[in-house]
Amino acid sequence: MNLIEKYVAEVGKYLPRRNRADIEAEIRSTLEDMLDERTQAAGADREAAALELLKEYGPPRKVAESYGAVQYLIGPRLFPIFEMVLKIVAAVLLGVGLLGFGFNAVRMDMAGPALVTALGKLIYDSVGGVLMAFGNIVLVFAILERVLPLSDQKDLTDEWDPTDLAKEEDPDQVKTSDLVAEIVFTGIFLALFNLYPQYVGIVLFSDNQWTFVPVLTEAFSRYMPWINLLWVLQVGLDVWLLRKGMWDVTTRLINLALKLGSIAVAYVMLVGPAIVKIDADALAGTTLADLAVKLDPLSQFILVPFLIVMIVVPVVEIVQTAIHLFRRRPSAPVTIK
Amino acid sequence: MENNELIQNMVLELRRGIISIAVLNLLNREEYGYSLLKALSDQGLEVDQSTLYPLLRRLxxxxxxxxxxxxxxxxxxxxxxxxxxxxxxxxxxxxxxxxVISETMQKMLL
Incomplete structure (x- = not known):
């Protein structure tokens, strides 16, 4: 491969795939024209001239950027929501971590150096989990960046009209940030319960080390297909809504059905065999073994966020959806001429 | 920022506005990228290829x-x-x- 071909390929690395071949062909054609002109004189050193030409033409990345080829993993339209979700997840992780730490500090009557050591170990052990959580969030946003239509950016390019501020909000207009947040959090829960169910549990400090005790039982996993179905359908509906931009009767009814389904599944789970329990076998061999029975009620706290996600949020949304369906705006008044 | 650099940036801004008109005008006759670059240069308007090609795509x-x-x-x-x-x-x-712009500026700068 000659120098010009290598240069063109290097520029191509930074170009969007859609226009890459076309732009590459144009750059190649121009460079060869320029080189021909410079080496018309007999005995001209073509390679030296190519080197000089490419130096003048500029760094490949800069040339690609001049074609507007700056590519984002997460672009400016989603970045504020991404930042918000990261802060919420960071706050939740920190809160859960501190709660667990506080509980253990009281239980073990920790003080002084023991307290510092335990805290240090907790931070050290949490790094992997925190990075994993943040990595999943970045992944979900990167996918959304490529799935959501560009029309979402209309507010950046449309003519700015300050009277819009005074207009009453259209109740059927979808709220992008709410839907994106719902997609991201549903994605996190899907990943957590399907790929890392062993990380749903409580941490206990014993023998100078943190022991993580999973609390989900076999019974819980039996409900996963139903939970997955509901959550995947929910994500599908959210993406559809983001693309449409407006709620209508069909999407409201589908949303209503999904929320009712969520409550029904949660009800069946709660009245059926225990879905969370501290397994004495998991603590066997540790000084916590004898605590299994005493700690079991604690595991029930895990159910709180589950109940919020599966029952409280759906109930609130069902009420909101019902209000929207029954209070649909009257059609535009007919003008009598 | 040095005066020279300031002036250079302002001249760049000025030229950016007029390149589109110059290119559209020259393309009354068919040209390929490099021949257009040379035609612009021959008329006294030096344009960088990294400015011209993206402009052609946009137009x-x-x-x-x-x-x-x-x-x-x-x-x-x-x-x-x-x-x-x-x-x-x-x-x-x-x-x-x-x-109109040219006439206005001529009067204003006299």
């Missing part, structure tokens, strides 16, 4: 230019650009606007 996406790849005289494939009917209408308007 084409706006419907003001048309282009196609062709091999002429057994040379290498080249993309030939020419002004579109819509481009001609826009150019006519831009020429009028330019005449």
């Amino acid at each position: 084409e996406s706006q419907g003001l230019l048309q282009s196609d790849w062709r091999i002429v005289d057994e040379a290498r494939p080249r993309r030939y650009y020419v002004i579109s009917p819509q481009g001609r209408e826009v150019l006519a308007q831009l020429k009028q606007e330019w005449a």
Whole structure:
């Protein structure tokens, strides 16, 4: 491969795939024209001239950027929501971590150096989990960046009209940030319960080390297909809504059905065999073994966020959806001429 | 920032506005990228290729230019650009606007 071909390929690395071949062909054609002109004189050193030409033409990345080829993993339209979700997840992780730490500090009557050591170990052990959580969030946003239509950016390019501020909000207009947040959090829960169910549990400090005790039982996993179905359908509906931009009767009814389904599944789970329990076998061999029975009620706290996600949020949304369906705006008044 | 650098940046801004008119005008006759660069240079308007090619793409996406790849005289494939009917209408308007701006500035700077 000659120098010009290598240069063109290097520029191509930074170009969007859609226009890459076309732009590459144009750059190649121009460079060869320029080189021909410079080496018309007999005995001209073509390679030296190519080197000089490419130096003048500029760094490949800069040339690609001049074609507007700056590519984002997460672009400016989603970045504020991404930042918000990261802060919420960071706050939740920190809160859960501190709660667990506080509980253990009281239980073990920790003080002084023991307290510092335990805290240090907790931070050290949490790094992997925190990075994993943040990595999943970045992944979900990167996918959304490529799935959501560009029309979402209309507010950046449309003519700015300050009277819009005074207009009453259209109740059927979808709220992008709410839907994106719902997609991201549903994605996190899907990943957590399907790929890392062993990380749903409580941490206990014993023998100078943190022991993580999973609390989900076999019974819980039996409900996963139903939970997955509901959550995947929910994500599908959210993406559809983001693309449409407006709620209508069909999407409201589908949303209503999904929320009712969520409550029904949660009800069946709660009245059926225990879905969370501290397994004495998991603590066997540790000084916590004898605590299994005493700690079991604690595991029930895990159910709180589950109940919020599966029952409280759906109930609130069902009420909101019902209000929207029954209070649909009257059609535009007919003008009598 | 040095005065020289300030002036250079301001001249760049000034030129950026007029390159579109110059390119549309020159493309009344069909040209390929490099021949257009030379034509601009011959007329006294030095334009960087990193400015020209993205501009050509933008003007084409706006419907003001048309282009196609062709091999002429057994040379290498080249993309030939020419002004579109819509481009001609826009150019006519831009020429009028330019005449007004030019006259106004002449009076103002005298």
